[in-house]
Amino acid sequence: MTNTSSTKKKENASSDWDWLVQEDRIHRTVYTDDNIFVREMDNVFAGTWVYLLHESQIAQPNDYRLAWIGTREVIVSRNEDGEIQVFSNRCTHRGATVCRERRGNAQSFTCPYHGWRFDNQGKLFGIPGKNAYGPAFKSRDMNLARPAQVASYKGFIFATLNPDAPSLLAHLGNVARYMDEWIEHQGGEDNIVISGGQRYHLDCNWKLVYDNAGDGYHVPFSHQSLLVMTNERYGGGDMTYFADADRSNMHAYGLENGHSIIDQRPDMFANSAWNQQRPQPGRESYVEHVLNTAGSENAQAVLESTVGAGMNLNIFPNLLLIGNQVQVIQPLKVDSVNVYFNATRRRDADVEMNTMRLRTQEDFPIVGEMDDAANFEECQRGLTFSPENEWVDMSRHYETGKDVKGDDVVTGPVTSDLHQRNYYAKWKSLMKANPSLKMRKERLK
Ligand code: FES
């Protein structure tokens, strides 16, 4: 017998947001449908604030770097006076990309196709054979286009194409106070330097990466080999407290506007986070160095400040502050994504501390991230090859009453699917909206 109401739903599937995104389950097409991906690039990535890069990545006058508002490529450039500008990497002539290098230092950009030249504020100043163009052309604004809004929060640069989007501060909402705590762990905003990174290309939908960033449930299973090895060789240590996570002191917090945090600090720093680290090259000589430079009474505090921040801080839709790393999600296609793992160093630290910070930051992406990446790609395969199995479950702790609503934060067990339910509510409201997206032509002041 045909279930007519279900058939009807399926006919309208790609736009029936309440059916596709239910409170405790998500339809598979949200991860596999090209049309949904295209709408996400407008409504989610261009329609709200997305993270571009950190100011330390373009530290010197005339430094620039490519960044992405979803699939829209922009150049983020610091001009001679130190002002940061963001403009589209789409030539106003025939549409070629103007800049073909990922980063560099330049006062101007010359489009390789017909040689049009733009300064590093996006202004067109050179057209070969200019006399062949008439008054109609001259009345058009041919400068490189700019996102409707650009703003920075303590060195983190964001942009949106939506002129009606609320301010960046309003968008961040209460995640800002957790960002402040993360920044504090790095010694303050002026201390943070992005020092390099790894780029992972994964054959999966970008949301499989974002789902996992707040998933405290998978750890003992996905990373079993790492935790067993750590336990057997070293008798416990970093992250082994996830083995019985619901009984741990850690919590998940659902924040405003789709942001969230998995807070590992109560267990990670309960005694000593430094002592819980897995073995790292140079660890013993670093302890000796800290004792010599900081003195025995301050040494432990310095060691504790060297390890990761103990937070998985998820800033919807594309910024993850995990440990001491700044991770960025760059969607490419419905089933294709780049993830950047950017290491940080502290400007105020000596080379020994920054080296040890780097050893800590290498630990997880290198030893653990492969487990996650394999699962993301296998989720994509399963969701694609089995359309008859329609639903992705997000109901963990949905019915146990353990997600507790406070004034502006929902607190849940660390294995709750609270993170996913929380961001999907925001995702759905954005997907239902009809933002008018704009690229501006005038200069930013
Ligand atoms: S497309 Fe850029 S100069 Fe022609």
Ligand SMILES: [Fe+2]
């Ligand atoms: Fe993981």
